[in-house]
Amino acid sequence: MVAVTSQADQRLLERARRVLPGITQTYSKAPDQHVPGVYPAYLVRGDGCRVWDLEGHEYIDYPCALGPVVLGYRDPEVDLAVHAQVDRGPSFSLGTPLEVEVAELVVEMVPSAEMVRFVKTGSEATSAAVRLGRAFTGRDHVAMCGYHGWHEWCVGHTPRNAGVPEAVRALTHQWAYNDLDSLRGVLARYPEQVGVVIMEPVGVEEPQPGFLEGVRSLAHEAGALLIFDEVITGFRLARGGAQEHFGVSADLAAFGKAVANGYPLGLVAGRADVMELVTSATFVSGTFGGEAVSLAAARATLEKLRREPVCEHLWRQGAVLRDRFNQLAAAHEVPARMVGLAPRRVLEIAPHDGVDASALKGLIWQGCIDRGVLLGNANFVSYAHDDAAVAHTVEAFEYALAEAGAALRRNDVRETLRGLPPGEVSRRP
């Protein structure tokens, strides 16, 4: 057994509580999102598919930094590119050739990408895409489906919308995945007012046949642009993201996370006639838009994705992990399943008589962390997750699910959990 929230963690958490609202900078990394008392609160190092906590405990890592780490921590080629760029400098007074080179790679790899604008985060990328869609169509209303970040146009629609003016909230309308009628409903309620239909092309639920094509047709018939939020799917489901994987293209697509293997870069890419508006009619520009270290990381990442079977590896290893977990859960009679496409899997707990789903999830995570495997709410896989790491993880699943099955039979799931159950993940609207 390796993990308890250590004394070093506790001391740092105390300091954090005094100076950092929410304790961590990113909501999904806060201790209450995992198993406080069992999970480490801080990580200080990563290498390949492994990470280390403050006390030097080692874990095979599946959140992959919430998705960005697609090649593995400290990928040698990305490291080389980054170190070389650090030696030259991170930011300059004029543009850098890297802007052109990375944009060319994106245009080559991503279907429908004719031009590219760089930003730093996924939220900025989706917001820039929505701004462009509104500018192109001259319409203010947005029909959205999924999570798109923290900016006003989308957060206004969630329970945490304090600070977003009512006038802004009234312009965004949620519709439901795999439900074309719900999109039809929004488009009918606001005739000739919806300029943008934005969606995650896939989340946990897979698209029904014809669904993505149907969204595209409905958006275009209504005179709106279709934007794919590929912040998670981009450079992961396929080299060209969900657009390549599902064979459906959008007018614009927003990317972030995996594009630079952990360095902060986002981008919006799409039709040239829309992208041109970035400077001619509206304004999407920032001091760090051409920050060179992240662009150097992106160039190395995209070149490796283009050259090597990275995405194929993610599908293969992810499928082994998902399928073996589900077989073992069934064998130990634990009402838990890994669901979602192989490259990104989520642990789902089925309702079960008298069992607190959150405590059961925490208990499975506890068993895994005890065996050196760090799971999160969304579990990815990187090019560095080799067969040995996957085999070790399957052994951890076996242990964790056997423990969970025994606790279920004894009816003491909550008592077996050494910490607190994970909090509700409420960031998604």
Ligand SMILES: Cc1ncc(COP(=O)(O)O)c(C=O)c1O
């Ligand atoms: C689908 C999707 N879109 C947008 C975002 C926002 O990206 P960022 O957190 O980099 O601002 C996220 C982040 O998790 C996301 O999952």
